[in-house]
Amino acid sequence: MAIGSIFLGAVKKYNQQQIETRFTLVILPLKPLYSMVIVGKQGQEREGFRIKLNRQSVVAGYLRSPLIVGSIAAILIAGDRPGQVSVAIAVILTLAALYMVLFYGRSRPEEQEERALMEELTGIAAMAGWFDEESCQVQYDAMEEAYKDNYGGNNWKNDLHNNNINFQKIPLLYGMALLNAELHPSAESRAMRNKAQMLYRGMKKVYG
Numbered sequence: 006m007a008i009g010s011i012f013l014g015a016v017k018k019y020n021q022q023q024i025e026t027r028f029t030l031v032i033l034p035l036k037p038l039y040s041m042v043i044v045g046k047q048g049q050e051r052e053g054f055r056i057k058l059n060r061q062s063v064v065a066g067y068l069r070s071p072l073i074v075g076s077i078a079a080i081l082i083a084g085d086r087p088g089q090v091s092v093a094i095a096v097i098l099t100l101a102a103l104y105m106v107l108f109y110g111r112s113r114p115e116e117q118e119e120r121a122l123m124e125e126l127t128g129i130a131a132m133a134g135w136f137d138e139e140s141c142q143v144q145y146d147a148m149e150e151a152y153k154d155n156y157g158g159n160n161w162k163n164d165l166h167n168n169n170i171n172f173q174k175i176p177l178l179y180g181m182a183l184l185n186a187e188l189h190p191s192a193e194s195r196a197m198r199n200k201a202q203m204l205y206r207g208m209k210k211v212y213g
Contacts, residue, residue, distance in 0.1 A: 010038065012051055014066030016059065016110025019120050022130040024110075025051065026062040037063045042131045056135040061110040072102040119183065122205070126180045133183035145184040152177050165197055172208050179205040 012025040013034055025043050028034035040059040045052035079095035112120065116132060124130040127144055136144065152161050156174065161181050164170060170178065182201035186194040 008032075012041075012043075012046075012049060014059075014062035014064070014069070014110075015043075016061045016065050017112045017116070019112045019117055020124065020130050022053075022120075022124070024056070024059045024062045024135075026059060026066050027051075028066055034066055037066065042129055042135070044129075054129050054131070054140070055137075056131060056140070057137050059135065065105060065110055069102075069105045072098060072105055076102040118206075122176060122180055123183075125176060133187045136184075136187070138188070141184055141187050145181060145188060148177055148181045148184070152181065162197065165201060170204065172212060175201070175204050175208045 008031050009029075010027055011030045011034065012027050014026045015023050017024045022042055022044050024040055026040045027038045029036045029038060037058055040056050040062050041051060041053040042056055043051050043053040076095065076098040079091070079098045083091040083095040119132050120130040123133065126148060133141065149161065152174075153159065155177075156164070159169070161178055162185075164174065165178055165182070179198075179201040182194075182198040186198040
């Protein structure tokens with residue numbers, strides 16, 4: 006496809022889900038339109054959930070293909086006209102291309118913990134910070150409603166503050182604390198998130 010749009014920049018692969026960004030295309034990718042957490046694909050068709058434009062995916066979308074093409078061209082030139090400069094350029098471009106393909110945008114262990122939790126709660130293996138404000142609010146409202154339905158109408162913030170907690174509550178508490186910290190960033194919301202994270206990690210150590 007020389008003119009139209011294309012998904013590029015696959016990063017943050019985890020549990021068969023990854024981020025890709027849709028670009029307008031006129032021979033080369035021009036403008037990133039939106040990023041998605043992809044849960045399924047067929048050709049250029051994607052199934053998933055739109056998120057905020059992901060910087061690493063955009064960078065990968067712009068650079069991966071040019072670096073691969075450039076490294077191949079540099080290797081051919083160095084083979085045809087060997088010299089210190091041509092060989093050095095070929096080595097640098099090849100290493101850069103390998104880094105972009107194999108290592109750039111990998112999901113870190115601390116991200117995987119949060120993504121596993123969010124996938125369990127929402128079906129989307131995403132960091133809370135990837136959602137736009139509207140999507141974040143929708144996910145938060147659904148979790149809060151589920152919490153009240155399951156725990157006698159309790160307010161999760163009060164339960165967390167007063168340590169009215171059993172291990173069954175902890176994943177949902179942590180999920181709401183993560184989303185709440187994104188929706189209402191403050192020292193208080195970060196403290197609640199950190200407390201919920203500590204409880205969640207402790208639960209995982211005990212119960213697996």
